[in-house]
Amino acid sequence: MLKVTAALFAAVLATSVTVPMFSPPVREVERDVPYVPTPQPVVDAMLKLAGVRSSDYHIDLGCGDGRIVVTAAKRYGTRGLGVDIDPKRISEARFNAEVAGVLTQVEFRRADLFETDIARADVLTLYLLPSVNMRLRPTILARLKPGTRVVSHDFDMGDWPADQRLRVPEEGSDIYLWIVPANVAGRWRVTGPAGRSHDLQFEQRFQRLDVGGAQGRVTGDRVTFTLPDGARFDGRVQGETITGANGWRAVRIGD
Template sequence: MQLQRTICLLVASVSIGITGCVPLSQSNAQISQTPTTTQTPLREPDVVYVPTPQEVVDEMLALAKVTKNDVIYDLGSGDGRIPVTAAQKFGTRGIGIDINPERIQEANANAQKAGVSDRVKFLNQDLFTTDISQATVVTLYLLPELNVRLRPQLFKQLKPGTRIVSHDFDMGEWKPERTVQTKEGSTIYLWTIPKEVPPNLR
C-alpha cells in the first residue's frame, strides 16, 4: 500500500475523471443503464489509477453514514467499487465519473456482475467539468492539489449538508470534521458542505 501511495504522489496521471458524475433529477430517479464511453481518454488522467482497498471502501461508506436515500458521486471512480459496494450494501444510487474509458467499461462490467446496474451508472467525463449538484455524498481518492482544485466546485454545486469523504488526502485549509485511521494504514477524511462558505475557503 505504501508503494501504491508513493506512485500516486509521484506520478501525475489516475482514474478520476475520480477516484472517484453526472446529475440525477432526484435521489430516487431511475438511472439509465446505457454507458457513455469513448475510444480514447478525453485528456490525460491527472493521477495513476490505484484502486481503493475494499476494507477502506467500507470504512469510507461507514464514515459518511451512507443510506439507501443517498446519491453517491464517485469522482475518479476507477473500477466502480465504491458505488457498487454502496448499492449492494445499502441500496444506494450512484454515479461514477472517470476520464479513462477503459475504467468505465470495467466499472460497468463490475456493476452488471454484482447485479446493481439498475442503481449505478458510470460516465466517461472530466470530473472538473461534471455537474455533481445532485450528490448527497461525494467520494474521492485524488492527490492533495487536485482536492484543493476541486474545492470551489464542491462549494458551488453541492447543497449544504452534503458529505465528502476522501481516501488518504485532505483539502488544504478546509479542515475535516473527522479523520479516521484504518487498520490497513490508510487515512479517511470527512467534511460536510456548510450553509455559508468561510471567506478563507472561497
C-alpha cells in the same frame, strides 16, 4: 460462467476483499490522477464514515473500476454515478456493476471530473491527489448543498479542516470527512423570543463562525454560536433566514 462470477463478486462484497477487475482491451489515456484502486476495507470505512443511506445519491469522482459506487449500491441500496476519464476503467466498472446486480441503480460515465455536475450528490467520494482536491474545493463549496458529505481517501483539503478523520490501520490509510457548510457570511438581523432585534456580522471560514467575537460553527444547514452575554443560538438555515429552535429568527440584510 456469469453465475460463477456473480457469486464470486457477491462474496467479495460480503468479506471485504478487493473487488475483482475485468480488463477489456481498451487503450490507456492520460489521467489527472494515476489509477490506484482503493482497498475494499477502506471502501467499507469510507461509506460507513459518510453515513450512507438508501435515500442518498452518491457520486464518485475518479471511480476506477467502480468498486465504491458498486459497494454503496449493493450494501446500502444507493443510486449513484461514477466518473472516470479512462474508457478501460468505465468498462470495468459497468461489468462489475452487472456482476453485482446493481446496474439499474448506478451509472458510469466517461467524463472529465472537473466538468462533472456534482450538485445532485448527497455523498461525494474521492481518491485523487492533494492538488486535485484543491482544484475541486471551490466547486464543492459552491455547488454542493449544505449537509452533503464529502469523503476523501488519504488526501485532505488544505486549510479546510475535516469534520472527522479516521485511520484504517490495516491498510495504513487515512479517511477524511467534510460536511458542506451553508454560506452564512454577512450581516444578519436577529430577533429574539421577546421580539427585540439587533444586527450581527457573521464572519465565516468554512465551518468555523465568528459572531461579534463569539465563536460558533456551521454544520450543514445548522448554525450554532453563543454570545458573550450567554445567549445561545441554534438554528437552521433556509435561504436568507435562520430559524432557531429556541424562539429566535435571523434575516440576512447584507454582506
